[in-house]
Amino acid sequence: MKHQPPATSHQYNGVIERYRKYLPITEKTPIITLKEGNTPLIYAEFLSKSVGGNCEVYLKYEGLNPTGSFKDRGMTLAISKALEEGFNAIMCASTGNTSASAAAYAAKAGIKCIVLIPAGAIASGKLSQALIHGAQVLAVEGNFDDSLKLAIEITGKYPIRLVNSLNPFRIEGQKSASFEICDLLGSAPDFQVMPVGNAGNITAYWKGYKEYKEEGEINNLPKMIGFQAEGAAPIVKGHPIENPQTLATAIRIGNPASWKTALAARDESAGLIDMVSDDEIIEAYKLLASKEGIFAEPASAASIAGLLKLAKKNYFEPGKKIVCILTGHGLKDPDRVIATINKPKKVKPEIKSVLKEIGY
Numbered sequence: 001m002k003h004q005p006p007a008t009s010h011q012y013n014g015v016i017e018r019y020r021k022y023l024p025i026t027e028k029t030p031i032i033t034l035k036e037g038n039t040p041l042i043y044a045e046f047l048s049k050s051v052g053g054n055c056e057v058y059l060k061y062e063g064l065n066p067t068g069s070f071k072d073r074g075m076t077l078a079i080s081k082a083l084e085e086g087f088n089a090i091m092c093a094s095t096g097n098t099s100a101s102a103a104a105y106a107a108k109a110g111i112k113c114i115v116l117i118p119a120g121a122i123a124s125g126k127l128s129q130a131l132i133h134g135a136q137v138l139a140v141e142g143n144f145d146d147s148l149k150l151a152i153e154i155t156g157k158y159p160i161r162l163v164n165s166l167n168p169f170r171i172e173g174q175k176s177a178s179f180e181i182c183d184l185l186g187s188a189p190d191f192q193v194m195p196v197g198n199a200g201n202i203t204a205y206w207k208g209y210k211e212y213k214e215e216g217e218i219n220n221l222p223k224m225i226g227f228q229a230e231g232a233a234p235i236v237k238g239h240p241i242e243n244p245q246t247l248a249t250a251i252r253i254g255n256p257a258s259w260k261t262a263l264a265a266r267d268e269s270a271g272l273i274d275m276v277s278d279d280e281i282i283e284a285y286k287l288l289a290s291k292e293g294i295f296a297e298p299a300s301a302a303s304i305a306g307l308l309k310l311a312k313k314n315y316f317e318p319g320k321k322i323v324c325i326l327t328g329h330g331l332k333d334p335d336r337v338i339a340t341i342n343k344p345k346k347v348k349p350e351i352k353s354v355l356k357e358i359g360y
């Protein structure tokens, strides 16, 4: 592509360049990238000790993607392919992160982006992103499932490309995260724990692991473990939830589009999909920030809440490697912190008052 800096050994150029041979990219595909991917896999000392049995827990910190969530991995591909196919407009329904990512990549590509969000139900950081990148944001008086239905219908009739995870290129891009995990660990982990909302990401990770094994890059496959929020747990309960509720707004979804492939990931890997309560999510959210130094949004903390729930039941055999996916950055949803933690105490601008408060 024009205007790319010269490739040097120090320049990372995003998931398409890195994993091109595993992706449906041709010489004609214009590559739209914000250098997504290549996120750290962080050894979690406190969580490893909490799980016990010499298990090793690693955190895949997807909040460090360019727009602060894993969505960028799929969006680089979805937007690049939309351009190749001649579209000049894209649309998505979103609980926030997809819209932030779509808006940023559409801005980079110079095409129109329309997002449908459930009115009043997305975190302020995500809404700010969609707005500043110049997307046309429409707040639908309904929930995510209503918004997605509209997006599917409209993009089926008009020359606008749907960039929700029903777009197969989103899944193709997102599978790059499993490649990275395997490249860093030298094998697949024994278990992978992640939040599940619309179920695209669990689908993508499982596809990635299976392909890497077929290609001979790894010899093993992980057990895929997904967690939904208790008030928005259609897969666990076995039926759509009409009015899903959870403070983890990213996964407030009652009828996941990739339901079937999530079940396939669970069953083929002999894993499980379970749920955690909002209280468990908040506890894990605070613990992650205060013990591991990582600020992830509440939906991401669902994987940590799930990890701890399973550990309590002695689910993990000793010595296993467990990777938890932290899907989005904590700064996406600053209001949740303010609602959860005591506000700073006011002090007079004098040494005496400060010392008194800090106990010196």
Ligand code: F0G
Binding pocket: 069, 071, 093, 094, 095, 096, 097, 098, 099, 165, 195, 196, 197, 198, 199, 200, 201, 202, 250, 251, 297, 299, 300, 327, 328
């Ligand atoms: N974690 C975060 C931070 C998310 O934003 C999402 C989904 C998920 C987990 C669940 O991933 O849907 O692939 O199962 N967010 C979508 C959105 C729905 O519109 O941003 P999934």
